[in-house]
Amino acid sequence: GSSAAFNLAFLAMYDPGDRVAIAAPGYPAYRNIMAALGIEIVEIELGSDAYLHADHLKSAHREKPLKGVLFASPANPTGAVIPADELSALVKTADELGIAVISDEIYHRLAYAAPDVTALACGAGVTVINSFSKYYCMTGWRIGWMVLPDELVRPVERIAQSLYISPPELSQVAAVEAFNATQELEAVKARYAWNRDLLMKRLPELGFLLAAPMDGAFYAFCDVTRHTNDSMAFARKMLAEAHVAATPGRDFDPLQGHRTMRFSYAGSHDDMVEALARIESWLK
Ligand SMILES: Cc1ncc(COP(=O)(O)O)c(C=O)c1O
Structure with missing residues:
Protein backbone atom coordinates (compact mmCIF):
# COMPACT_ATOMS: atom_id res chain seq x y z
CA GLY A 1 0.00 0.00 0.00
CA PHE A 179 -9.63 -0.84 -12.72
CA ASN A 180 -12.58 -2.55 -14.43
CA ALA A 181 -14.87 -2.37 -11.38
CA THR A 182 -15.87 1.27 -11.82
CA GLN A 183 -19.61 0.58 -11.71
CA GLU A 184 -19.41 -1.23 -8.36
CA LEU A 185 -16.96 1.32 -6.94
CA GLU A 186 -19.11 4.27 -7.98
CA ALA A 187 -22.02 2.60 -6.14
CA VAL A 188 -19.84 2.45 -3.00
CA LYS A 189 -18.93 6.10 -3.49
CA ALA A 190 -22.64 6.99 -3.84
CA ARG A 191 -23.19 5.34 -0.44
CA TYR A 192 -20.40 7.45 1.08
CA ALA A 193 -22.07 10.55 -0.41
CA TRP A 194 -25.42 9.52 1.10
CA ASN A 195 -23.77 8.97 4.50
CA ARG A 196 -21.97 12.29 4.17
CA ASP A 197 -25.23 14.19 3.63
CA LEU A 198 -26.65 12.63 6.78
CA LEU A 199 -23.61 13.32 8.98
CA MET A 200 -23.14 16.83 7.63
CA LYS A 201 -26.63 17.67 8.87
CA ARG A 202 -26.88 15.59 12.05
CA LEU A 203 -23.43 15.99 13.63
CA PRO A 204 -23.72 19.79 14.05
CA GLU A 205 -27.27 19.30 15.40
CA LEU A 206 -25.76 17.03 18.06
CA GLY A 207 -23.18 19.67 18.99
CA PHE A 208 -20.29 18.32 16.89
CA LEU A 209 -19.39 21.36 14.80
CA LEU A 210 -17.59 20.70 11.54
CA ALA A 211 -13.94 21.72 11.95
CA ALA A 212 -13.23 21.22 8.23
CA PRO A 213 -15.31 21.10 5.06
CA MET A 214 -16.46 17.52 4.33
CA ASP A 215 -15.23 17.76 0.74
CA GLY A 216 -13.65 14.35 0.29
CA ALA A 217 -12.42 11.01 1.70
CA PHE A 218 -15.00 9.55 4.11
CA TYR A 219 -14.47 11.55 7.28
CA ALA A 220 -16.21 14.24 9.28
CA PHE A 221 -13.68 16.16 11.37
CA CYS A 222 -15.44 17.84 14.26
CA ASP A 223 -14.81 20.37 16.99
CA VAL A 224 -16.04 18.61 20.14
CA THR A 225 -15.48 21.43 22.62
CA ARG A 226 -19.23 21.80 23.24
CA HIS A 227 -19.03 18.39 24.90
CA THR A 228 -15.48 18.05 26.20
CA ASN A 229 -11.97 19.42 26.38
CA ASP A 230 -10.52 15.92 26.29
CA SER A 231 -11.52 14.14 23.08
CA MET A 232 -9.57 11.01 24.07
CA ALA A 233 -11.58 10.48 27.27
CA PHE A 234 -14.79 11.44 25.48
CA ALA A 235 -14.19 8.91 22.64
CA ARG A 236 -13.36 6.20 25.17
CA LYS A 237 -16.57 6.89 27.11
CA MET A 238 -18.68 7.02 23.94
CA LEU A 239 -17.27 3.65 22.88
CA ALA A 240 -17.85 2.05 26.27
CA GLU A 241 -21.33 3.47 26.89
CA ALA A 242 -22.90 4.12 23.45
CA HIS A 243 -20.85 1.49 21.57
CA VAL A 244 -19.97 4.00 18.85
CA ALA A 245 -16.33 4.32 17.79
CA ALA A 246 -14.82 7.59 16.61
CA THR A 247 -11.17 8.65 16.58
CA PRO A 248 -9.92 11.30 19.01
CA GLY A 249 -7.94 14.10 17.37
CA ARG A 250 -4.72 13.74 19.37
CA ASP A 251 -3.10 11.26 17.02
CA PHE A 252 -3.67 13.62 14.09
CA ASP A 253 -2.63 16.77 15.90
CA PRO A 254 -0.64 16.56 19.16
CA LEU A 255 -1.28 20.24 19.97
CA GLN A 256 -4.96 20.85 19.20
CA GLY A 257 -6.24 17.29 19.00
CA HIS A 258 -7.86 17.32 22.42
CA ARG A 259 -10.51 19.60 20.88
CA THR A 260 -11.38 17.44 17.87
CA MET A 261 -12.67 14.05 16.79
CA ARG A 262 -12.88 12.21 13.46
CA PHE A 263 -15.99 10.28 12.46
CA SER A 264 -15.69 7.80 9.57
CA TYR A 265 -18.69 7.35 7.29
CA ALA A 266 -17.27 4.43 5.30
CA GLY A 267 -19.81 2.01 6.84
CA SER A 268 -23.34 1.16 5.77
CA HIS A 269 -26.07 3.79 5.82
CA ASP A 270 -27.99 1.79 8.42
CA ASP A 271 -24.93 1.86 10.68
CA MET A 272 -24.74 5.67 10.34
CA VAL A 273 -28.41 6.05 11.28
CA GLU A 274 -27.96 3.71 14.25
CA ALA A 275 -24.75 5.40 15.42
CA LEU A 276 -26.34 8.86 15.35
CA ALA A 277 -29.39 7.59 17.26
CA ARG A 278 -27.15 6.02 19.90
CA ILE A 279 -25.02 9.16 20.27
CA GLU A 280 -28.16 11.28 20.59
CA SER A 281 -29.67 9.21 23.36
CA TRP A 282 -26.28 8.87 25.09
CA LEU A 283 -25.85 12.65 25.18
CA LYS A 284 -29.29 13.23 26.81
C1 LIG B 1 -3.83 9.78 4.12
C2 LIG B 1 -3.48 8.32 4.17
N1 LIG B 1 -2.37 7.91 3.54
C3 LIG B 1 -2.00 6.61 3.59
C4 LIG B 1 -2.73 5.66 4.28
C5 LIG B 1 -2.24 4.23 4.30
O1 LIG B 1 -2.74 3.52 3.25
P1 LIG B 1 -2.30 2.08 2.68
O2 LIG B 1 -3.40 1.14 3.09
O3 LIG B 1 -2.26 2.28 1.19
O4 LIG B 1 -0.99 1.71 3.24
C6 LIG B 1 -3.92 6.04 4.92
C7 LIG B 1 -4.72 5.05 5.67
O5 LIG B 1 -5.65 5.34 6.37
C8 LIG B 1 -4.29 7.41 4.87
O6 LIG B 1 -5.39 7.85 5.49
Whole structure:
Protein backbone atom coordinates (compact mmCIF):
# COMPACT_ATOMS: atom_id res chain seq x y z
CA GLY A 1 0.00 0.00 0.00
CA SER A 2 0.99 3.62 0.25
CA SER A 3 2.52 2.88 3.67
CA ALA A 4 5.37 1.06 1.92
CA ALA A 5 5.67 3.93 -0.55
CA PHE A 6 6.23 6.45 2.27
CA ASN A 7 9.29 4.50 3.41
CA LEU A 8 10.62 4.35 -0.14
CA ALA A 9 10.02 8.02 -0.88
CA PHE A 10 11.45 9.25 2.43
CA LEU A 11 14.53 7.03 2.13
CA ALA A 12 15.19 8.06 -1.47
CA MET A 13 14.43 11.76 -1.08
CA TYR A 14 15.47 12.82 2.41
CA ASP A 15 18.39 12.35 4.79
CA PRO A 16 18.38 12.31 8.62
CA GLY A 17 18.15 15.87 9.89
CA ASP A 18 16.33 17.20 6.80
CA ARG A 19 13.34 19.39 7.57
CA VAL A 20 10.10 18.15 6.01
CA ALA A 21 6.77 19.95 6.41
CA ILE A 22 3.46 18.22 7.00
CA ALA A 23 0.03 19.55 7.95
CA ALA A 24 -1.47 19.36 11.43
CA PRO A 25 -3.97 17.80 11.65
CA GLY A 26 -2.66 15.07 9.37
CA TYR A 27 -2.27 11.33 8.93
CA PRO A 28 -0.18 10.16 11.94
CA ALA A 29 2.02 7.66 10.06
CA TYR A 30 3.78 10.52 8.22
CA ARG A 31 5.07 11.85 11.52
CA ASN A 32 5.84 8.40 12.92
CA ILE A 33 7.79 7.14 9.90
CA MET A 34 9.74 10.40 9.58
CA ALA A 35 10.61 10.30 13.29
CA ALA A 36 11.87 6.72 12.89
CA LEU A 37 14.10 7.86 10.00
CA GLY A 38 15.50 10.84 11.90
CA ILE A 39 13.82 13.42 9.67
CA GLU A 40 13.02 16.73 11.35
CA ILE A 41 9.24 17.10 11.22
CA VAL A 42 7.84 20.60 10.72
CA GLU A 43 4.15 20.48 11.61
CA ILE A 44 2.18 23.37 10.15
CA GLU A 45 -1.07 24.15 11.99
CA LEU A 46 -3.84 24.66 9.45
CA GLY A 47 -6.53 27.33 9.39
CA SER A 48 -10.29 26.71 9.18
CA ASP A 49 -10.14 25.79 5.47
CA ALA A 50 -7.96 22.88 6.64
CA TYR A 51 -5.43 22.76 3.82
CA LEU A 52 -1.84 23.81 3.23
CA HIS A 53 -1.29 27.10 1.37
CA ALA A 54 1.78 28.36 -0.49
CA ASP A 55 2.16 31.03 2.21
CA HIS A 56 2.42 28.37 4.93
CA LEU A 57 5.29 26.85 3.01
CA LYS A 58 7.02 30.18 2.46
CA SER A 59 6.95 31.14 6.12
CA ALA A 60 8.12 27.70 7.36
CA HIS A 61 10.96 27.83 4.80
CA ARG A 62 11.88 31.36 5.89
CA GLU A 63 12.32 30.21 9.51
CA LYS A 64 14.77 27.52 8.41
CA PRO A 65 15.02 25.93 4.94
CA LEU A 66 12.79 22.95 4.22
CA LYS A 67 13.95 19.96 2.22
CA GLY A 68 10.49 18.62 1.55
CA VAL A 69 6.75 18.90 2.00
CA LEU A 70 4.12 16.18 2.12
CA PHE A 71 0.39 16.77 1.83
CA ALA A 72 -2.77 14.79 1.07
CA SER A 73 -5.81 16.01 -0.83
CA PRO A 74 -8.44 14.83 -0.04
CA ALA A 75 -6.96 14.58 3.42
CA ASN A 76 -7.22 12.34 6.45
CA PRO A 77 -8.57 13.30 9.03
CA THR A 78 -10.18 16.46 7.64
CA GLY A 79 -11.60 15.40 4.29
CA ALA A 80 -10.37 18.76 2.95
CA VAL A 81 -9.58 19.08 -0.75
CA ILE A 82 -6.98 21.62 -1.91
CA PRO A 83 -8.61 23.74 -4.67
CA ALA A 84 -6.88 23.42 -8.06
CA ASP A 85 -5.49 26.98 -8.13
CA GLU A 86 -4.15 26.69 -4.56
CA LEU A 87 -2.56 23.33 -5.36
CA SER A 88 -0.87 24.83 -8.38
CA ALA A 89 0.45 27.76 -6.27
CA LEU A 90 1.69 25.32 -3.61
CA VAL A 91 3.59 23.13 -6.08
CA LYS A 92 4.99 26.17 -7.93
CA THR A 93 6.20 27.74 -4.67
CA ALA A 94 7.83 24.49 -3.57
CA ASP A 95 9.56 24.25 -6.93
CA GLU A 96 10.86 27.83 -6.70
CA LEU A 97 12.16 27.25 -3.17
CA GLY A 98 13.76 23.89 -4.03
CA ILE A 99 11.40 21.93 -1.74
CA ALA A 100 10.72 18.34 -2.85
CA VAL A 101 6.98 17.60 -2.98
CA ILE A 102 5.24 14.36 -2.05
CA SER A 103 1.51 14.29 -2.82
CA ASP A 104 -0.45 11.54 -1.06
CA GLU A 105 -3.40 10.98 -3.41
CA ILE A 106 -4.80 7.91 -1.68
CA TYR A 107 -8.29 9.49 -1.39
CA HIS A 108 -8.44 10.49 -5.03
CA ARG A 109 -11.80 9.84 -6.72
CA LEU A 110 -13.47 10.37 -3.32
CA ALA A 111 -14.24 14.08 -3.66
CA TYR A 112 -17.83 15.29 -3.47
CA ALA A 113 -17.73 19.08 -3.78
CA ALA A 114 -14.89 19.95 -6.17
CA PRO A 115 -12.57 17.91 -8.41
CA ASP A 116 -9.48 16.34 -6.81
CA VAL A 117 -6.70 17.42 -9.14
CA THR A 118 -3.47 15.43 -9.17
CA ALA A 119 -0.37 17.38 -8.18
CA LEU A 120 1.23 16.03 -11.37
CA ALA A 121 -0.97 18.42 -13.30
CA CYS A 122 0.88 21.27 -11.55
CA GLY A 123 4.49 20.16 -12.06
CA ALA A 124 6.35 17.10 -13.33
CA GLY A 125 8.89 17.10 -10.47
CA VAL A 126 6.49 15.91 -7.76
CA THR A 127 6.31 12.43 -6.23
CA VAL A 128 2.79 11.02 -6.15
CA ILE A 129 1.77 8.19 -3.86
CA ASN A 130 -1.48 6.31 -4.37
CA SER A 131 -3.04 3.05 -3.30
CA PHE A 132 -5.87 0.61 -3.83
CA SER A 133 -6.90 0.90 -0.17
CA LYS A 134 -9.56 3.62 -0.36
CA TYR A 135 -11.55 4.18 -3.61
CA TYR A 136 -10.76 0.60 -4.67
CA CYS A 137 -11.72 -0.85 -1.23
CA MET A 138 -8.67 -3.19 -1.17
CA THR A 139 -7.07 -2.19 2.12
CA GLY A 140 -5.95 -5.69 3.10
CA TRP A 141 -4.34 -6.41 -0.27
CA ARG A 142 -1.37 -4.13 0.54
CA ILE A 143 -0.89 -2.70 -2.92
CA GLY A 144 -0.38 0.80 -4.24
CA TRP A 145 1.69 2.79 -6.72
CA MET A 146 4.07 5.72 -7.01
CA VAL A 147 4.67 8.20 -9.81
CA LEU A 148 8.25 9.45 -9.55
CA PRO A 149 10.47 12.00 -11.26
CA ASP A 150 12.82 10.11 -13.62
CA GLU A 151 15.89 10.52 -11.42
CA LEU A 152 14.15 8.80 -8.47
CA VAL A 153 12.92 5.71 -10.32
CA ARG A 154 16.13 3.67 -10.04
CA PRO A 155 16.94 4.65 -6.42
CA VAL A 156 13.39 3.72 -5.36
CA GLU A 157 13.53 0.44 -7.29
CA ARG A 158 16.79 -0.45 -5.59
CA ILE A 159 15.47 0.28 -2.08
CA ALA A 160 12.19 -1.54 -2.87
CA GLN A 161 14.06 -4.65 -4.00
CA SER A 162 15.78 -4.83 -0.62
CA LEU A 163 12.84 -3.86 1.58
CA TYR A 164 9.88 -5.59 -0.08
CA ILE A 165 11.07 -7.50 -3.20
CA SER A 166 7.59 -7.06 -4.71
CA PRO A 167 3.93 -6.77 -3.75
CA PRO A 168 2.21 -10.20 -3.67
CA GLU A 169 1.43 -11.40 -7.19
CA LEU A 170 -2.19 -12.13 -6.29
CA SER A 171 -2.63 -8.50 -5.21
CA GLN A 172 -1.09 -7.28 -8.48
CA VAL A 173 -3.55 -9.34 -10.55
CA ALA A 174 -6.53 -8.26 -8.42
CA ALA A 175 -5.49 -4.59 -8.56
CA VAL A 176 -5.39 -4.59 -12.36
CA GLU A 177 -8.90 -6.11 -12.37
CA ALA A 178 -10.08 -3.39 -9.94
CA PHE A 179 -9.63 -0.84 -12.72
CA ASN A 180 -12.58 -2.55 -14.43
CA ALA A 181 -14.87 -2.37 -11.38
CA THR A 182 -15.87 1.27 -11.82
CA GLN A 183 -19.61 0.58 -11.71
CA GLU A 184 -19.41 -1.23 -8.36
CA LEU A 185 -16.96 1.32 -6.94
CA GLU A 186 -19.11 4.27 -7.98
CA ALA A 187 -22.02 2.60 -6.14
CA VAL A 188 -19.84 2.45 -3.00
CA LYS A 189 -18.93 6.10 -3.49
CA ALA A 190 -22.64 6.99 -3.84
CA ARG A 191 -23.19 5.34 -0.44
CA TYR A 192 -20.40 7.45 1.08
CA ALA A 193 -22.07 10.55 -0.41
CA TRP A 194 -25.42 9.52 1.10
CA ASN A 195 -23.77 8.97 4.50
CA ARG A 196 -21.97 12.29 4.17
CA ASP A 197 -25.23 14.19 3.63
CA LEU A 198 -26.65 12.63 6.78
CA LEU A 199 -23.61 13.32 8.98
CA MET A 200 -23.14 16.83 7.63
CA LYS A 201 -26.63 17.67 8.87
CA ARG A 202 -26.88 15.59 12.05
CA LEU A 203 -23.43 15.99 13.63
CA PRO A 204 -23.72 19.79 14.05
CA GLU A 205 -27.27 19.30 15.40
CA LEU A 206 -25.76 17.03 18.06
CA GLY A 207 -23.18 19.67 18.99
CA PHE A 208 -20.29 18.32 16.89
CA LEU A 209 -19.39 21.36 14.80
CA LEU A 210 -17.59 20.70 11.54
CA ALA A 211 -13.94 21.72 11.95
CA ALA A 212 -13.23 21.22 8.23
CA PRO A 213 -15.31 21.10 5.06
CA MET A 214 -16.46 17.52 4.33
CA ASP A 215 -15.23 17.76 0.74
CA GLY A 216 -13.65 14.35 0.29
CA ALA A 217 -12.42 11.01 1.70
CA PHE A 218 -15.00 9.55 4.11
CA TYR A 219 -14.47 11.55 7.28
CA ALA A 220 -16.21 14.24 9.28
CA PHE A 221 -13.68 16.16 11.37
CA CYS A 222 -15.44 17.84 14.26
CA ASP A 223 -14.81 20.37 16.99
CA VAL A 224 -16.04 18.61 20.14
CA THR A 225 -15.48 21.43 22.62
CA ARG A 226 -19.23 21.80 23.24
CA HIS A 227 -19.03 18.39 24.90
CA THR A 228 -15.48 18.05 26.20
CA ASN A 229 -11.97 19.42 26.38
CA ASP A 230 -10.52 15.92 26.29
CA SER A 231 -11.52 14.14 23.08
CA MET A 232 -9.57 11.01 24.07
CA ALA A 233 -11.58 10.48 27.27
CA PHE A 234 -14.79 11.44 25.48
CA ALA A 235 -14.19 8.91 22.64
CA ARG A 236 -13.36 6.20 25.17
CA LYS A 237 -16.57 6.89 27.11
CA MET A 238 -18.68 7.02 23.94
CA LEU A 239 -17.27 3.65 22.88
CA ALA A 240 -17.85 2.05 26.27
CA GLU A 241 -21.33 3.47 26.89
CA ALA A 242 -22.90 4.12 23.45
CA HIS A 243 -20.85 1.49 21.57
CA VAL A 244 -19.97 4.00 18.85
CA ALA A 245 -16.33 4.32 17.79
CA ALA A 246 -14.82 7.59 16.61
CA THR A 247 -11.17 8.65 16.58
CA PRO A 248 -9.92 11.30 19.01
CA GLY A 249 -7.94 14.10 17.37
CA ARG A 250 -4.72 13.74 19.37
CA ASP A 251 -3.10 11.26 17.02
CA PHE A 252 -3.67 13.62 14.09
CA ASP A 253 -2.63 16.77 15.90
CA PRO A 254 -0.64 16.56 19.16
CA LEU A 255 -1.28 20.24 19.97
CA GLN A 256 -4.96 20.85 19.20
CA GLY A 257 -6.24 17.29 19.00
CA HIS A 258 -7.86 17.32 22.42
CA ARG A 259 -10.51 19.60 20.88
CA THR A 260 -11.38 17.44 17.87
CA MET A 261 -12.67 14.05 16.79
CA ARG A 262 -12.88 12.21 13.46
CA PHE A 263 -15.99 10.28 12.46
CA SER A 264 -15.69 7.80 9.57
CA TYR A 265 -18.69 7.35 7.29
CA ALA A 266 -17.27 4.43 5.30
CA GLY A 267 -19.81 2.01 6.84
CA SER A 268 -23.34 1.16 5.77
CA HIS A 269 -26.07 3.79 5.82
CA ASP A 270 -27.99 1.79 8.42
CA ASP A 271 -24.93 1.86 10.68
CA MET A 272 -24.74 5.67 10.34
CA VAL A 273 -28.41 6.05 11.28
CA GLU A 274 -27.96 3.71 14.25
CA ALA A 275 -24.75 5.40 15.42
CA LEU A 276 -26.34 8.86 15.35
CA ALA A 277 -29.39 7.59 17.26
CA ARG A 278 -27.15 6.02 19.90
CA ILE A 279 -25.02 9.16 20.27
CA GLU A 280 -28.16 11.28 20.59
CA SER A 281 -29.67 9.21 23.36
CA TRP A 282 -26.28 8.87 25.09
CA LEU A 283 -25.85 12.65 25.18
CA LYS A 284 -29.29 13.23 26.81
C1 LIG B 1 -3.83 9.78 4.12
C2 LIG B 1 -3.48 8.32 4.17
N1 LIG B 1 -2.37 7.91 3.54
C3 LIG B 1 -2.00 6.61 3.59
C4 LIG B 1 -2.73 5.66 4.28
C5 LIG B 1 -2.24 4.23 4.30
O1 LIG B 1 -2.74 3.52 3.25
P1 LIG B 1 -2.30 2.08 2.68
O2 LIG B 1 -3.40 1.14 3.09
O3 LIG B 1 -2.26 2.28 1.19
O4 LIG B 1 -0.99 1.71 3.24
C6 LIG B 1 -3.92 6.04 4.92
C7 LIG B 1 -4.72 5.05 5.67
O5 LIG B 1 -5.65 5.34 6.37
C8 LIG B 1 -4.29 7.41 4.87
O6 LIG B 1 -5.39 7.85 5.49
